[in-house]
Amino acid sequence: xxxxxxxxxxxxxxxxxxxxxxxxxxxxxxxxxxxxxxxxxxxxxxxxxxxxxxxxxxxxxxxxxxxxxxxxxxxxxxxxxxxxxxxxxxxxxxxxxxxxxxxxxxxxxxxxx
Amino acid sequence: xxxxxxxxxxxxxxxxxxxxxxxxxxxxxxxxxxxxxxxxxxxxxxxxxxxxxxxxxxxxxxxxxxxxxxxxxxxxxxxxxxxxxxxxxxxxxxxxxxxxxxxxxxxxxxxx
Numbered sequence: 001x002x003x004x005x006x007x008x009x010x011x012x013x014x015x016x017x018x019x020x021x022x023x024x025x026x027x028x029x030x031x032x033x034x035x036x037x038x039x040x041x042x043x044x045x046x047x048x049x050x051x052x053x054x055x056x057x058x059x060x061x062x063x064x065x066x067x068x069x070x071x072x073x074x075x076x077x078x079x080x081x082x083x084x085x086x087x088x089x090x091x092x093x094x095x096x097x098x099x100x101x102x103x104x105x106x107x108x109x110x111x112x113x
Numbered sequence: 114x115x116x117x118x119x120x121x122x123x124x125x126x127x128x129x130x131x132x133x134x135x136x137x138x139x140x141x142x143x144x145x146x147x148x149x150x151x152x153x154x155x156x157x158x159x160x161x162x163x164x165x166x167x168x169x170x171x172x173x174x175x176x177x178x179x180x181x182x183x184x185x186x187x188x189x190x191x192x193x194x195x196x197x198x199x200x201x202x203x204x205x206x207x208x209x210x211x212x213x214x215x216x217x218x219x220x221x222x223x224x225x
Contacts, residue, residue, distance in 0.1 A: 031212055043156070043204065043216040088155045092212060100146060100169060101206075101214060103155030 006089060006107040013111055019076045021107040023089030024069075030092050032065055033101065034074050037086045046074075046087075079111045115139075117217035119205050125223045126195055134190045134220045138207030145188050146214060147180055150202040162188060195224045 007022045025032070034046045049056045049065045049072065056063045062075040076083055086108050090101040118137045126132050138145050144163050148156035158172040164185040173179070177195075182188040192199055200223050206214040 033213065035216075042218045043206075045213050045215060048213055090155075100158035100161055100172065101148075101156075102158065103148075105153070105155050 006087070006104045008107060009105070010108045011110070013079055013109070015080055015111055015113045017079055017111075019079050019083070019109055019111070021074045021087050021109070023072045023074070023104055025072075025089070025091045025102075025104075026070065027091075029067075032063075032072050033090045034061075034063060034072075035088045035090060035103075037088065037106070039085070043088070076109075079109075081111050081113045083109060084111045085109060117205055117207050117215055119203075119217040119220050121220060122218060123221050123223075125225065127225050128195060128197060130195055131191065131193045132195055132222065134192075134203050134205075134222070136188045136190070136205030136207075136217060138186065138188070138205070139209075139215055140186075142207035142209050142215075144208045144214075145182055146206040146208075147188070147190050148204040148206065150204055150219070152201075156204055159190070192222075195222075197224050200224045 005024050013019050029051055031048050031050045033048045035043045036046055037043050047058045047063050049063050060077045065072045086106040088103050088106045090103045092099050120135045146161040147159040149159055150156040160170040160173055160180050161168055162182040165182050177193045180190045202219045202221050204216055204219045206216045208214045
């Protein structure tokens with residue numbers, strides 16, 4: 001079963017625009033992570049935000065976490081064609097480190113030049 | 114190695130055959146995870162190890178699936194008597210004491 005649900009399922013934007021993807025989850029978490037998957041390639045870890053954090057930045061990425069609403073958002077600013085990929089949120093479902101990640105179905109982002 | 118490696122990258126097999134998928138984690142990583150990803154879906158947890166101990170195998174779909182990590186490093190996921198529904202991308206990940214999991218390139222399995 002999948003815990004996270006990303007929204008929207010697909011997003012098409014122009015280069016230079018910002019892209020926002022949302023993720024909702026169901027159970028309590030220790031942390032939430034975002035991953036990127038380019039077509040036909042592996043999953044790349046982007047950023048991890050802990051349950052006691054509300055916002056985190058990494059380069060052009062900004063992640064927010066609202067544990068009261070059980071939701072997170074990923075903002076990519078000044079998007080580039082190379083950002084075209086599927087983006088997944090993943091949560092750890094249990095209260096200990098070294099446990100399985102529960103992934104959502106992903107948002108497919110297409111950035112055109 | 115620099116990252117998680119998996120072999121083979123592609124495996125085509127006939128229904129009823131057994132397959133063994135290998136994962137070589139990042140050196141020193143304690144935890145190793147197996148996931149399965151169907152087309153258009155996110156990865157789905159199968160099982161994981163801390164060192165050589167299998168901590169959780171609740172995601173294995175049935176008893177045709179098994180995994181081992183005998184020396185706490187390389188792991189093998191074995192699927193016996195493969196069925197067409199087993200066709201998917203099988204992904205391995207490893208992590209150290211912190212939570213970030215690093216994924217390998219995956220093995221794409223096609224059962225004919």
